[in-house]
Amino acid sequence: MEYIFVGDTGLLRLVKAEWKGYCIRSVADIEYWIKKTNQKPDGNSEITATFIIDLEYSLLINDRHSEHVVCAAGENVLSAGEITFELDKNKSYLISQITNQSTGYCPSPKSWSAVKYTLEKVGIPFSDFFTVSFEFRICSTCGWINVIKDNYFVCINSECQNPLSAHEN
Ligand SMILES: [Zn+2]
Structure with missing residues (x-):
């Protein structure tokens, strides 16, 4: 890929x-x-x-x-x-x-x-x-690039905090 x-x-x-x-x-x-x-x-x-x-x-x-x-x-x-x-x-x-x-x-x-x-x-x-x-997730709400730690699938952007997909995007 x-x-x-x-x-x-x-x-x-x-x-x-x-x-x-x-x-x-x-x-x-x-x-x-x-x-x-x-x-x-x-x-x-x-x-x-x-x-x-x-x-x-x-x-x-x-x-x-x-x-x-x-x-x-x-x-x-x-x-x-x-x-x-x-x-x-x-x-x-x-x-x-x-x-x-x-x-x-x-x-x-x-x-x-x-x-x-x-x-x-x-x-x-x-x-x-x-x-x-590392597992990365790009937040579909705000576009922030998140590095996933401890299976915590929530956007790290403090103004967003929307859930992130458990699947790769
Ligand atoms: Zn976000």
């Missing part, structure tokens, strides 16, 4: 060809990107990036502080979220965390199938599913 950008349209002004995500086809591409963009591992020897899966099942990543829609160059995606690389004791990279956290695209947890297919092509160890997965 394809996801269109549903976030703040003001962000579309940031979309530029040269800021599109870096395409990862192999572990060597990850190593190159880390060097090229001068990423520094955190205290857990981890590096987190923004990612999207494009419509050709390619993994594109950018600095974690950049927007998904910029990473995708404004295009539709098959999934989006945050991805964390960790250097294991044998000095090879694995994916220690991956989420579908993107309020720009609100990808379903079901988008995992596209993520899995893409990561298998890259050839890097990864988890059985999103390490943290």
Whole structure:
């Protein structure tokens, strides 16, 4: 399933060809990107990036502080979220965390199938599913993008508070 950008349209002004995500086809591409963009591992020897899966099942990543829609160059995606690389004791990279956290695209947890297919092509160890997965609902009354927690299906906008659909929209 394809996801269109549903976030703040003001962000579309940031979309530029040269800021599109870096395409990862192999572990060597990850190593190159880390060097090229001068990423520094955190205290857990981890590096987190923004990612999207494009419509050709390619993994594109950018600095974690950049927007998904910029990473995708404004295009539709098959999934989006945050991805964390960790250097294991044998000095090879694995994916220690991956989420579908993107309020720009609100990808379903079901988008995992596209993520899995893409990561298998890259050839890097990864988890059985999103390490943290989010459910998004766009309020049909006010348009607010809600992140569902604890099965609480009520719009978080204090001026709205209308019920949200239990089904994905
Ligand atoms: Zn609402």
